[in-house]
Amino acid sequence: MFCINTQPVAQRAARYRQDVAGQPPAGIAATVEQTGSPGSRGDPIGRQSRPLCHWPHRPFRQPHHSASGPALVGGGSKPQPGEITLAHHGVLFLDELPEFDRKVLEVLREPLESGHIVISRARDRVSFPARFQLVAAMNPCPCGYMGEPSGRCRCTPEQIQRYRNKLSGPLLDRVDLHLTVARESTALNPARQTGDDTASASRRVAEARERQQNRQGCANAFLDLPGLREHCPLEKVDESWLESACERLTLSLRAAHRLLKVARTLADLEQADAIARHHLLEALQYRPAAIT
Structure with missing residues (x-):
């Protein structure tokens, strides 16, 4: 956790870098996006990573989809770190990914490649570390029920396309694993679940x-x-x-x-x-x- 105070910008930046520099790497260095209907395991997979926040110096950050660009990547008249720096060597979980402002998501492209973010102001230019594991979740359509056997989805093709167009190609290009998660009939019967523990x-x-x-x-x-x-x-x-x-x-x-x-x-x-x-x-x- 960072302590934001009134130290000079250069001093604060050095303190922030020192705070995160010694953090060990997260378990898997890959970015993951999950798509699934409400209540499917698309959401819990992200939340199952939450124990990371209990490990020493391994942050788990989950900003709300209303977060602004400066809140996510850092900024301000006196540059301060954002969520991506607070998630350095940990997990940044973005739930309801298309609900984030597209311009806000686009600023993730640089740190996903470089592992740091540069904040430039009139008198200051500060670089903050941002080597995080991105995990994101979204519904397959606005109502969340596309593909359900029950036929509950009432979204038109145009609505679905507009929903998915909120995510740009270059951003998706930087996500390594795209998983479509179906609703599981085994949710109430763990004994039927398969796979590694x-x-x-x-x-x-x-x-x-x-x-x-x-x-x-x-x-x-x-x-x-x-x-x-x-x-x-x-x-x-x-x-x-x-x-x-x-x-x-x-x-x-x-x-x-x-x-x-x-x-x-x-x-x-x-x-x-x-x-x-x-x-x-x-x-x-x-x-x-x-x-x-």
Whole structure:
């Protein structure tokens, strides 16, 4: 938590940077967006990350969708940090993502790439750290019931398109994992639920991160272009296949690089030394085309 006081701007900025500089990295370095009907697990997944806020120095920030640009990224006549800096090395959870002002969301593009935000004023130019894990949730349509077997959705195609157009392509391009979450019939019967338990999943993630640190000294999300070439090589046939897939899906170069990092992470979760075709296929399923 930051203590905002009347110290000079440069002094305050240095204090803020010092406060967050020693925070350990969050568990998974990836951005996630979830789409689901009201009451589905699209919302709880974000809230299940809440224990992060109880870990030492690992913040969990959940600003309201009415938050202004300065509140989210920082600002003011005397620059002060916003939610993205308060979430440094932690989680920033944006619930009801399309309800945020589009101009406010657009300012996230720079820090999602660089890990910091620069606030410029007439006399001051301050850089705040902002290396956070973005988790967002939204409904599939304005009423939230599109695709429900009950046929409760009454939204027109035009209304649905306007709703989704609130999120720009460049912003979605920077989100690594796009998940569509259906309403679960097992919600009232936990015994029918399948999948890894939390402890097993946590252990797999920890082992995967250790592999990444031993191999390249950082998480896959932080690999630059030379790092991608060195640590994410593909067989010639898979490289050609991926190029064709990116052309068919009109993926940007940024999206292709992010896809490759996700595939590398999927391989690490399986303790595989090389990226295989099925890792690429699964990574492709998480791209925005699946929900837009």
